[in-house]
Amino acid sequence: GAVVSQHPSRVICKSGTSVKIECRSLDFQATTMFWYRQFPKQSLMLMATSNEGSKATYEQGVEKDKFLINHASLTLSTLTVTSAHPEDSSFYICSARGTLDSPLHFGNGTRLTVT
Amino acid sequence: KNEVEQSPQNLTAQEGEFITINCSYSVGISALHWLQQHPGGGIVSLFMLSSGKKKHGRLIATINIQEKHSSLHITASHPRDSAVYICAPGGGADGLTFGKGTHLIIQP
Numbered sequence: 001g002a003v004v005s006q007h008p009s010r011v012i013c014k015s016g017t018s019v020k021i022e023c024r025s026l027d028f029q030a031t032t033m034f035w036y037r038q039f040p041k042q043s044l045m046l047m048a049t050s051n052e053g054s055k056a057t058y059e060q061g062v063e064k065d066k067f068l069i070n071h072a073s074l075t076l077s078t079l080t081v082t083s084a085h086p087e088d089s090s091f092y093i094c095s096a097r098g099t100l101d102s103p104l105h106f107g108n109g110t111r112l113t114v115t
Numbered sequence: 116k117n118e119v120e121q122s123p124q125n126l127t128a129q130e131g132e133f134i135t136i137n138c139s140y141s142v143g144i145s146a147l148h149w150l151q152q153h154p155g156g157g158i159v160s161l162f163m164l165s166s167g168k169k170k171h172g173r174l175i176a177t178i179n180i181q182e183k184h185s186s187l188h189i190t191a192s193h194p195r196d197s198a199v200y201i202c203a204p205g206g207g208a209d210g211l212t213f214g215k216g217t218h219l220i221i222q223p
Contacts, residue, residue: 034211038156042215043201043213043214043215043216044158044201044203044213045213046210046211046212046213049210091156093156093158095158095160101146103148103160103162103163104148104160104163104211105160106150106157106158106159106160108155108156108157109155109156109157109158111156
């Protein structure tokens with residue numbers, strides 16, 4: 001089946017630094033990728049939607065200058081958390097799909113801890 | 116905004132039992148996902164439904180688009196089915212909205 005690879009799976013960084021998370025579709029072309037965040041014991045929340053070659057569309061309340069999303073190719077999207085703060089500590093997960101009526105495929109997530 | 120209600124929130128059952136998880140949502144959509152999230156956080160998409168019923172192994176998902184309701188059933192449940200099951204209306208041109216999930220524990 002379709003596979004989405006997300007790296008790193010865990011990252012610990014110091015406050016003020018930036019962290020890049022990669023999401024790759026390994027065996028299909030992902031025209032659309034989604035980035036989500038999940039705080040402990042809470043629902044997944046959509047952060048942004050990115051279409052290959054276009055600027056990402058951010059959900060209300062998500063700072064686009066803080067969470068930089070790049071989707072430069074049909075197999076790779078990156079999320080960069082800039083100037084990370086402890087409150088950015090969370091579980092970040094991506095998903096990808098090919099065509100509009102394709103099911104979503106999820107990465108395994110990245111647990112970010114900002115100290 | 117699509118309001119998603121899942122029930123039950125928590126469910127503990129014995130191995131072999133038939134499990135049903137229900138999902139209701141407030142805004143009409145063209146598709147709905149059922150997701151499975153394991154303790155490590157990884158998510159697997161179990162089904163994407165637009166109408167009727169789908170079956171995959173011991174899992175069955177149904178949807179009634181008119182009534183804005185979907186159910187996930189697990190037959191002959193097994194401890195390895197223990198996970199959080201999330202209903203997510205949306206897909207296609209619609210963004211996903213996520214339910215809070217049903218925490219399922221299957222005891223041997």
